Amino acid sequence: MSQNHPLSDDQVGQELRKMTAFIKQEATEKAREIEIKANEEFAIEKSKLVRQETDAIDTAYQKKFKQATMSQQITRSTVANKTRLCVLGARQELLDDIFTAAEQRLDEAAKDKGRYEGVLKGLILEGFYAMNESDLQIRARKADHGLVRKAIEAAAAEYKETTGKEVRATIDESDDLPEGR
Template sequence: MRIGTRAHHPLYEQVAGELRKMTAFIRQEAIEKAREIQLKADEEFAIEKSKLVRQETAAIDTQYEKKFKQAAMSQQITRSTLANRTRLRVLSSRQELLDELFQQARDQISGIAAKDAKKYETVLKDLVLEGLFALNEEKVSVRARKKDAEAVKKAIEEAEKEFQESVGKEVSAELDEEDPLPEGSAGGVVILGGQGKIEINNTFEDRLRLLEIDALPAVRETLFGKNVNRRFYD
């Protein structure tokens, strides 16, 4: 009697079955391991992707914030530049108007002597007398335009009398005909004391200059409004 073939031998069948089980187990393990690796890879990919997205988002936000600040700064500079240009134009226009007004005043005072000689003599007397009171010296000299010489001499005489009546002492004021004021002067006098070291400038030009300084705030307020000095001249 012959023994059956090896393929049908019980021991063979047992071994083959074990091998199939082992192969199936290994295959299952490999599938699960592959799935685990895939899940871990997907998780790491998602984490890395999220990290990259956050980094890129932060970079974009930083870049946007930087550009926004630059744009805001540029806008502020532009606005400030335009405001300064407007302010300067307004100041320039206002200063031109003020200069024109004061020039008109200069032109008017230049014609006082020619229009009313008597009134001019009274003005000269008051200017000389003011200098006598300010210096309070026994002897002073007076400078004036050559064409005003006679009028100034009369003004000096009257001023000396008024000074003596007011102060109770005599004063001698002499017209300095060797060093007169320029003929281009609008008029008025310069009184010298302290042996020529002290000078009181009572010419029309200087008095007008002082008046411009004193009256300028009021003139600005009258022309341009109450708050103009605070808004444009601070």
């Protein structure tokens, strides 16, 4: 038997254990590197998913906030409109009551010719001041034409006295006011 360098079984076993330890060491280090890289990739992916979900939650919140704001504005507007309608309804009711009362009082005042003529003169004079025109037409009930003519003369005289301006007013007989009012 030729022996070059014979290794004893102990030496072979020792070499095998060294090689096995080296391979295990290399495998452990490689496993640690893989684990570290996997943990880094996991952290990156987790961060990305958290960011995406946060963005989705923010977007959903924004949308719901806008919807809530719009709903609140609609409700506020609806309440304001209902309030306006109530106020307008109450105002109209009050005006109707005032017109009814004025109509009744006007009917009573028309029975007292002297007082009624004074009221007509005052109304016509107020119209002269408001219109500030030199030529006017006045509408009246057919039954009141005589009293209105007298009131026009008295109002025109007072208007001229206070303003120094002439005013000419006539009754529009083609378009009489209805008798009931």
